[in-house]
Amino acid sequence: MVISGCDYLGLSEDPVIRQAWLEACAEGPLQTGASRATTGDHPAYRRAEAAIAEFLGEPAALLTATGYLASLAVGQGLRDRATHLVVDAGAHACVQDGVRLSGLPVTVFTSGDPRALKSALGRLPKSARPLVATDGVHGIRGGMAPLKAYLDALPASGWLWVDDAHGIGAVGPTGRGAAEALGVHDDRLIRSVTFSKALAVAGGAVIGPALIVEHLRTRAGVYLGSSAPPLAMAAAVTAALARVDRLPGRVRRLQALLRRFSGALPDRPEILNDPRTPVTAIHPRDADQARRLGEALSAAGFVPPWIQYPGGPAGGFFRIALRADHSAGIVDRLARAVRLGLGV
Numbered sequence: 001m002v003i004s005g006c007d008y009l010g011l012s013e014d015p016v017i018r019q020a021w022l023e024a025c026a027e028g029p030l031q032t033g034a035s036r037a038t039t040g041d042h043p044a045y046r047r048a049e050a051a052i053a054e055f056l057g058e059p060a061a062l063l064t065a066t067g068y069l070a071s072l073a074v075g076q077g078l079r080d081r082a083t084h085l086v087v088d089a090g091a092h093a094c095v096q097d098g099v100r101l102s103g104l105p106v107t108v109f110t111s112g113d114p115r116a117l118k119s120a121l122g123r124l125p126k127s128a129r130p131l132v133a134t135d136g137v138h139g140i141r142g143g144m145a146p147l148k149a150y151l152d153a154l155p156a157s158g159w160l161w162v163d164d165a166h167g168i169g170a171v172g173p174t175g176r177g178a179a180e181a182l183g184v185h186d187d188r189l190i191r192s193v194t195f196s197k198a199l200a201v202a203g204g205a206v207i208g209p210a211l212i213v214e215h216l217r218t219r220a221g222v223y224l225g226s227s228a229p230p231l232a233m234a235a236a237v238t239a240a241l242a243r244v245d246r247l248p249g250r251v252r253r254l255q256a257l258l259r260r261f262s263g264a265l266p267d268r269p270e271i272l273n274d275p276r277t278p279v280t281a282i283h284p285r286d287a288d289q290a291r292r293l294g295e296a297l298s299a300a301g302f303v304p305p306w307i308q309y310p311g312g313p314a315g316g317f318f319r320i321a322l323r324a325d326h327s328a329g330i331v332d333r334l335a336r337a338v339r340l341g342l343g344v
């Protein structure tokens with residue numbers, strides 16, 4: 001059994017979302033053949049954007065072909081709005097690339113440390129309009145960024161950009177992501193997301209204040225100079241968002257499994273686990289421990305989720321991701337295998 005990946009709600013075989021893809025392919029043009037800024041716009045994109053904004057309770061959203069491109073759009077689009085980028089050292093590669101694309105001065109602060117952020121912000125000129133960038137849910141080590149404390153540190157003239165690729169659909173009482181889980185509402189919040197993980201489709205979006213989103217439409221090269229994504233993708237995104245709300249039991253079930261798994265794991269420095277997020281990382285202390293854990297997982301019927309990924313330990317690590325359609329028995333067996341593999 002596979003216990004990795006990002007299909008957190010188990011929607012990748014969902015018949016309703018599949019039907020939306022198929023109907024969009026059968027009925028309309030496959031794509032519009034141009035950038036949306038020229039002749040490539042279509043009501044299906046605007047419907048998806050309205051659904052995304054409504055899902056996250058924000059004024060506006062800009063749809064992109066992937067989540068990675070959503071982050072690049074933020075960097076490109078806000079370079080004439082912000083004056084400085086201040087980035088969490090642990091942010092995903094797409095955030096780091098978006099930050100670089102802005103061409104603005106960049107400061108890096110220690111991941112997850114609001115005091116480090118405050119001190120980085122304190123070194124900027126008084127007139128600065130900083131854009132602080134972070135992941136909401138960390139996709140390779142689990143856990144969430146302390147968004148409230150980051151916002152407290154931010155001046156009124158700044159923005160907090162949260163890449164919530166691993167939060168949307170999976171985290172928070174109704175799957176609205178890290179901001180919902182942490183009770184954060186703020187006009188300075190800009191989010192980028194992907195629909196390729198819990199939403200099980202593809203595509204990405206930037207969500208936030210209407211002025212910011214409309215600004216991106218006129219400034220972000222990845223939106224202006226790139227052909228619009230397939231129409232079926234937009235239709236499927238709209239359907240997938242509705243599906244999350246039609247199946248609220250999925251989000252609740254995932255979260256109950258996360259708590260169960262977390263409660264059954266030993267308290268060990270090798271294990272990075274936050275019961276609010278679907279990702280658990282295990283960083284073996286040496287090759288021998290990695291081998292023993294891999295063997296224990298295999299013997300229990302799991303494909304050892306050993307990965308190497310930018311931002312993770314150079315040699316690799318185990319990245320476990322639970323899904324809403326796992327049974328409680330599977331989760332218990334998994335926790336037992338982890339304990340056995342670590343010798344506790």
Ligand SMILES: Cc1ncc(COP(=O)(O)O)c(C=O)c1O
Nearest residue numbers: 066067068092094139165194196
């Ligand atoms: C935190 C994070 N942001 C963005 C992305 C990119 O999303 P997409 O796969 O839709 O390009 C990923 C990974 O795929 C990710 O882990």
